[in-house]
Amino acid sequence: MAPQARDGRQPESAAGLDAATVVKEFYERYPYPRPIDDLDNYRRRWQDANRRRADFHLFWPHKPYTEERTILVAGCGTSQAAKHAVRCPAARVVGIDFSATSVRHTEDLKRKYDLRNLEVHQLPIDRIGDLKMTFDEIVCTGVLHHLANPGAALRSLRDVLDQDGAMHLMVYAPYGRAGIYILQEFCRGIGIQPSDVEIRDLVVALGALPARHPLARLLHDAPDFRQEAALADALLHPQDRAYSVPQLFDFIAGAGLTFSRWARQAPYSPHCGVMAQLPHTSRIVALEPVQQYAAAELFRGAMMSHSVIARRDDSPGRSQAISFYGEAWLDYVPVRVPDTLGIQERLPPGAAAVLINRAHTDTDIYLPIDASEKFLVDAIDGERSIGEITGDKPRDACRALFERLWWHDQVVFDGSSQINPV
Numbered sequence: 001m002a003p004q005a006r007d008g009r010q011p012e013s014a015a016g017l018d019a020a021t022v023v024k025e026f027y028e029r030y031p032y033p034r035p036i037d038d039l040d041n042y043r044r045r046w047q048d049a050n051r052r053r054a055d056f057h058l059f060w061p062h063k064p065y066t067e068e069r070t071i072l073v074a075g076c077g078t079s080q081a082a083k084h085a086v087r088c089p090a091a092r093v094v095g096i097d098f099s100a101t102s103v104r105h106t107e108d109l110k111r112k113y114d115l116r117n118l119e120v121h122q123l124p125i126d127r128i129g130d131l132k133m134t135f136d137e138i139v140c141t142g143v144l145h146h147l148a149n150p151g152a153a154l155r156s157l158r159d160v161l162d163q164d165g166a167m168h169l170m171v172y173a174p175y176g177r178a179g180i181y182i183l184q185e186f187c188r189g190i191g192i193q194p195s196d197v198e199i200r201d202l203v204v205a206l207g208a209l210p211a212r213h214p215l216a217r218l219l220h221d222a223p224d225f226r227q228e229a230a231l232a233d234a235l236l237h238p239q240d241r242a243y244s245v246p247q248l249f250d251f252i253a254g255a256g257l258t259f260s261r262w263a264r265q266a267p268y269s270p271h272c273g274v275m276a277q278l279p280h281t282s283r284i285v286a287l288e289p290v291q292q293y294a295a296a297e298l299f300r301g302a303m304m305s306h307s308v309i310a311r312r313d314d315s316p317g318r319s320q321a322i323s324f325y326g327e328a329w330l331d332y333v334p335v336r337v338p339d340t341l342g343i344q345e346r347l348p349p350g351a352a353a354v355l356i357n358r359a360h361t362d363t364d365i366y367l368p369i370d371a372s373e374k375f376l377v378d379a380i381d382g383e384r385s386i387g388e389i390t391g392d393k394p395r396d397a398c399r400a401l402f403e404r405l406w407w408h409d410q411v412v413f414d415g416s417s418q419i420n421p422v
């Protein structure tokens with residue numbers, strides 16, 4: 001099906017079309033993620049109202065919480081759109097994917113779980129405008145890096161994002177995927193094609209990979225990677241590119257979007273973990289944020305993807321980023337992020353607890369707090385503002401604590417009831 005030129009843009013080139021067809025056929029044969037038919041555990045996890053609220057304020061720190069929104073899951077694969085419909089019953093969820101297999105699996109989940117808030121379309125991203133809808137939230141994870149023209153696709157998504165909407169993007173990152181790119185080249189070089197027999201042989205070959213190979217660590221850390229769908233997606237994909245931090249920022253800006261925050265920001269921060277203790281930390285902190293994040297990516301060296309929240313570059317929410325200048329932060333209501341944990345064993349000297357976020361993979365990212373800080377952290381209830389929690393405690397110390405909690409992905413803020421000046 002030929003894409004139509006809209007809004008003055010050119011249709012995809014013949015080469016682009018061919019590449020899209022190859023990718024489509026690949027996903028019809030090897031749908032990703034591996035199809036599932038049970039969302040019961042997923043539903044139970046998201047019945048936690050705090051989890052839903054923390055997720056909302058990650059995207060919209062300055063809006064009052066609501067579950068009524070329109071969500072587009074672009075390149076939804078086998079289950080992602082159904083998951084969003086399950087976790088957010090009051091939302092209207094639209095899933096699109098150009099693979100018939102992905103759409104069929106999503107339809108199966110829709111039927112099984114009676115998801116009346118979900119509609120699914122077999123549609124390429126660059127034709128999203130055909131639906132004549134706009135969306136509060138767009139989720140596009142693991143997709144754009146497989147496209148012949150990712151910039152045009154991102155622009156199409158931007159065109160259907162509400163002015164105050166938010167987009168969650170995940171794209172591959174280059175340095176942590178070095179081992180994957182080595183093996184991709186190995187497969188290409190000897191002509192390994194995506195077929196069941198070839199994949200079986202590849203699993204055997206990977207079992208014999210030398211322990212020092214850059215891919216060996218990944219195979220060890222992520223046994224799921226040996227599953228057929230994951231293996232094909234990583235090693236035999238006909239089209240795959242990755243974005244370093246500066247490339248990602250250019251990609252976002254080129255589509256008329258602006259960076260809002262990382263889905264998890266601690267690994268990118270010079271204020272967290274080992275990055276905060278380098279002889280160069282003060283030099284890194286003095287850089288512009290994008291250069292700080294780029295330095296973190298290079299220093300950490302193992303990021304495999306970037307997960308980012310972006311908004312339109314004309315969004316009113318742009319100017320409402322979280323800020324610890326002025327007094328406005330006193331009105332923020334801290335909401336605990338799910339998967340955070342306070343550990344109270346084998347503590348460093350002076351610590352009353354060590355806070356971690358189980359979603360972090362970097363083991364150097366943890367936050368020791370002393371007894372007076374723990375008192376304040378324990379008082380976080382998702383209802384009271386920082387000002388109400390801290391009362392007449394010293395301002396600067398309180399600000400530093402809540403800023404650290406935020407950078408370490410321990411809390412998000414509901415800043416919708418702003419009284420103090422920014």
Ligand SMILES: C[S@@+](CC[C@H](N)C(=O)[O-])C[C@H]1O[C@@H](n2cnc3c(N)ncnc32)[C@H](O)[C@@H]1O
Pocket residue numbers: 020023024027032033074075076077078079080096097098099102123124125126140141142143146147233
């Ligand atoms: C790696 S899977 C990711 C699935 C899902 N987003 C997730 O994170 O679970 C990529 C999906 O994007 C779809 N896809 C790739 N290019 C597309 C395009 N141009 N238009 C629509 N869907 C596309 C594929 O069919 C596949 O189902």
